[in-house]
Amino acid sequence: SSPTPKFVSKDGRSTMEFKARIQADYMDADEIGTGKKASMDDAEKATEIRRLRFGLEGQFSRDWEYELELDFAENEVDVKDANVTWEGWENQKLTLGFQKYAFGLTNTQSSAHQVMMERPSVDTFSADRAMGAQWRYRGNNWVFSLGLGMDYSETEETIIEFEEKDGEIEEIGLEDESIYGESMFYTTRFTYTPINSNNNLLHLGASYMMMDLDRDTQEMRFRARPAAKYTGRMVDTGNFDSTGSDTYGIEAIYQHRNFMLLGEYMNSTADQIDDEDVEVDAYYATASYVLTGEQWRYSGKKGVMKSPRPGQAISEGGWGAWEVAVRYEQANFLEDHMKYGGDLTTLVFGVNWYMENNLKMQLNYIDAEADNKVKDEYSTQDTNILQARLQFAF
Amino acid sequence: SSPTPKFVSKDGRSTMEFKARIQADYMDADEIGTGKKASMDDAEKATEIRRLRFGLEGQFSRDWEYELELDFAENEVDVKDANVTWEGWENQKLTLGFQKYAFGLTNTQSSAHQVMMERPSVDTFSADRAMGAQWRYRGNNWVFSLGLGMDYSETEETIIEFEEKDGEIEEIGLEDESIYGESMFYTTRFTYTPINSNNNLLHLGASYMMMDLDRDTQEMRFRARPAAKYTGRMVDTGNFDSTGSDTYGIEAIYQHRNFMLLGEYMNSTADQIDDEDVEVDAYYATASYVLTGEQWRYSGKKGVMKSPRPGQAISEGGWGAWEVAVRYEQANFLEDHMKYGGDLTTLVFGVNWYMENNLKMQLNYIDAEADNKVKDEYSTQDTNILQARLQFAF
Amino acid sequence: SSPTPKFVSKDGRSTMEFKARIQADYMDADEIGTGKKASMDDAEKATEIRRLRFGLEGQFSRDWEYELELDFAENEVDVKDANVTWEGWENQKLTLGFQKYAFGLTNTQSSAHQVMMERPSVDTFSADRAMGAQWRYRGNNWVFSLGLGMDYSETEETIIEFEEKDGEIEEIGLEDESIYGESMFYTTRFTYTPINSNNNLLHLGASYMMMDLDRDTQEMRFRARPAAKYTGRMVDTGNFDSTGSDTYGIEAIYQHRNFMLLGEYMNSTADQIDDEDVEVDAYYATASYVLTGEQWRYSGKKGVMKSPRPGQAISEGGWGAWEVAVRYEQANFLEDHMKYGGDLTTLVFGVNWYMENNLKMQLNYIDAEADNKVKDEYSTQDTNILQARLQFAF
DSSP: OOSSOOEEOTTSOOEEEEEEEEEEEEEEEOOEEOTTTOOEEOOEEEEEEEEEEEEEEEEEETTEEEEEEEEOGGGOOEEEEEEEEEOOSTTEEEEEEEEOOOOSHHHHSOGGGOSSSSOOGGGGGSOOOEEEEEEEEEOSSEEEEEEEEEEEEEEEEEEEEEEEETTEEEEEEEEEEEEEEEEEEEEEEEEEEEEEOSSEEEEEEEEEEEEEEEETTOEEOOEEOSSOSSSOOSEEOOOEEEEEEEEEEEEEEEEETTEEEEEEEEEEEEEETTSOOEEEEEEEEEEEEETTOOOOEEETTTTEEEOOOOSSOGGGTSOOEEEEEEEEEEEEEOOTTSSEEEEEEEEEEEEEEEEETTEEEEEEEEEEEEEEEETTEEEEEEEEEEEEEEEEEO | OOSSOOEEOTTSOOEEEEEEEEEEEEEEEOOEEOTTTOOEEOOEEEEEEEEEEEEEEEEEETTEEEEEEEEOGGGOOEEEEEEEEEOOSTTEEEEEEEEOOOOSHHHHSOGGGOSSSSOOGGGGGSOOOEEEEEEEEEOSSEEEEEEEEEEEEEEEEEEEEEEEETTEEEEEEEEEEEEEEEEEEEEEEEEEEEEEOSSEEEEEEEEEEEEEEEETTOEEOOEEOSSOSSSOOSEEOOOEEEEEEEEEEEEEEEEETTEEEEEEEEEEEEEETTSOOEEEEEEEEEEEEETTOOOOEEETTTTEEEOOOOSSOGGGTSOOEEEEEEEEEEEEEOOTTSSEEEEEEEEEEEEEEEEETTEEEEEEEEEEEEEEEETTEEEEEEEEEEEEEEEEEO | OOSSOOEEOTTSOOEEEEEEEEEEEEEEEOOEEOTTTOOEEOOEEEEEEEEEEEEEEEEEETTEEEEEEEEOGGGOOEEEEEEEEEOOSTTEEEEEEEEOOOOSHHHHSOGGGOSSSSOOGGGGGSOOOEEEEEEEEEOSSEEEEEEEEEEEEEEEEEEEEEEEETTEEEEEEEEEEEEEEEEEEEEEEEEEEEEEOSSEEEEEEEEEEEEEEEETTOEEOOEEOSSOSSSOOSEEOOOEEEEEEEEEEEEEEEEETTEEEEEEEEEEEEEETTSOOEEEEEEEEEEEEETTOOOOEEETTTTEEEOOOOSSOGGGTSOOEEEEEEEEEEEEEOOTTSSEEEEEEEEEEEEEEEEETTEEEEEEEEEEEEEEEETTEEEEEEEEEEEEEEEEEO
């Protein structure tokens, strides 16, 4: 059972539940070739809290839900959810406030329910959480989402100011310079589940996003890490001036009992100011097999998968659920007319141990290879990474 | 009903309740004239989480209350309340720890229960939350508060250090310099409610604060924004050396059914070291009319108003409560013997939609005009701002 | 009663409890002599929130516990606990994740349950909270702990970069430089309680820790403050290059009714690269007498003491529990072959007032004297500090 009770008010209209998520990671990486610099970073290990979430959610009157979630990893605050949802229209949900936007499969699916420790490189294309509105319609075997996100904000950067007088430096000070950016995006996702029986699942989906950039933040870049969080980026186009981008993606899930296939393709075209467009794409395919026979669970509400629950948890004298998985991913971020860029091929082998409903361990072995362009030179870098995670979540 | 249950221990002596507050803002401002620089900032939009609070409060034994509240807006931690209150003496409360000090009407009243999105410019004079003690006596139709706040602290600023040798810079480093400040203040507030019937309310109040500054922080300034949070300050006296200030304020509320008038005047005199005193004042008047007939609710305990509750919430098939309001405010921060300063006149038109007991939307249109002095030149700046807020709070 | 209820799921296997801790401090210190600089810092006062904790803990299935605790003091996030504990083996606990490691008495004992406001200088030797594993075996009257902690991480420091061309500075920028450190430690603690009756307690213990440092962080230093948090360090060896250290400690508690003696000795030897080893030690003895007759409570589970509970709390018309205590401590951080270092003798007089089960006030008067070596010069500095704390904790 979940550690959090669901508190219900006397009139039955208000509820409150708590949420928590701890992901404790260990990583041991070989030398990593970094994209833009085309140099090698030293081999490194990392022990980090990847996510440390605390939140509350529930209903605050008939037809209204609320959600508030914070992340405290790396001893920093990161607001994740701060929104309310209107459910008064049949089959529909309208979420207002700071939220995550449905776009693609791996990105829409919770970070607590991924086959591998880190999302594949298509995640690069997803929108950041932002203030805005999102409307969702759920049909019999389909879900349609439409979102509008806005990030108009001023950020401060510390720069140095000094004066030279008669060849001598007279005064040196630190000054805060403000950078004002406007970004606005529209997202849509449509998923359809033609087959959804006890033993078989077929899910198909398509997503589209339009991103508008304005004023000081007309910069964009595409870059990716090798399926690990604590390394440098192996491929990176570098910043380029842009007014926005168009991104689309297609996705599919096929599940037969304890065997599952996931795949996704995404393509993004960014308008480059005073230059040719930048068009990049990425895709992945994941195969998973749960050795102990349990199945990944389909959430028809959001059109995503949820982790299997162990048939016999170790606290009940069992051995939990065991899963083996492999993922092949490719990110093509190399455009010949660009100064920088690269192609990244990543192979991830994973073992997942679902010890309890709320507790799992993950082990990933990663083999990544990047072909990079830096100005006029091309080079190839390889790396291997071993990483593990302990996750407690409710 | 509120989403948080009130948990009560078996012996009935201990309780716990949760608190949360989300304010999601949108702002669209024209060019803003900044006070001290007398220049214009570009027109800007903002989408920001204005407040994101989480807290708990309750009783921990007969006669004792506790309060712990944090703010996470802008992804930063801001401790709001961390205190305990002794209630063992009849009609009295003694609060110890980190807390807010009663001073004036708009400042004492919760940010979740303001007629307009932002407090008027008299808020400039209020004391920051601080460590200390506050004693409150509640009579039949009056409340008296007496507070002592202290902020003795060392703050670190990053400065640059370098050495010059033989005309060449030998070493450059960033060094943390500590600034030590002592500030101490005394606050009092007395409110009296001669009329408090179902249909009519008359509330009168007076406040006084003495502020002492010592050692490194003997700097003061008066400044104000045009009733919006994400713009620059339109008037600003700039920093001046001071040993402290005396501030007093008077306030009044008149309410007849769904019509309400609020007003406040504050005057502050700051002692200027080696120069004339600086005397500034500010005032405002607010008129509010709840179209759907609901009333603002008077809290006799603190001598402040609380938002109306919708007679028929939208989750009950109604249209919620609708309110229109207007506020005129004036800040006179211009002293002829000062280098900088200005007068700011702000007119705010507001529409509030109380959708549910815990949910409201606010829309403000602002017209502000500042007359600024910068050294020997005088200038006038105008601006218009449109802003909206979605607030969920319990 | 505690303000937090213990929520239990219907199947009785999952629980949730909240934790909170507020420590509001006031300090008034005379001039402080700082170790390495051998100069005097001005007299200062401080009003600070020393700790502001919020957390939750409980069981998430038979045999598993979870713990999540955060600190928000100084408006910063500090993850304290993020771990799970396996209890499925008899008499044993295995904790995985981010946690505190048992080492010595004062360090293992909670900061909410110390006789004086700040821990004595032996605390310098304790390991920081870290990711890792800890195993605990509890016998009849003994506890054995074995821990492994790891901190592999990259931290970023802001440094300045600039270029000189033809004698002129062409460009100045702030750059983030990453420092990668590997530290790993093993801790053990064994405590034994030969006498543990109603009126008499004898507890003996020994601890050992091995610390390994690698790559960029091969720096170590020993330093101590005079039993206060908001002053400078009075003794400090300065940084020296090291590959690690060995530290051992012995501890004892003797309690007869409302009288208690605590003592601890710790010795650390750090390997110094290209130089002699650095060997330092520290010890303290504390005597406490609870005037109102209550006793400190022994926690056999962890081998530490917990604060007395007032026989008659002030909310029950009593005067709470009153305790007087004195602590003598010595830190010998002076090695003749080192450039910097010092010996610190600190005497602390304390009065504790346990007002309620969850509320106490502490008053400490401190007299500290340091004998410092700075290069070839020796000097002596004295200081006196008065400090007070209000603590609310559950």
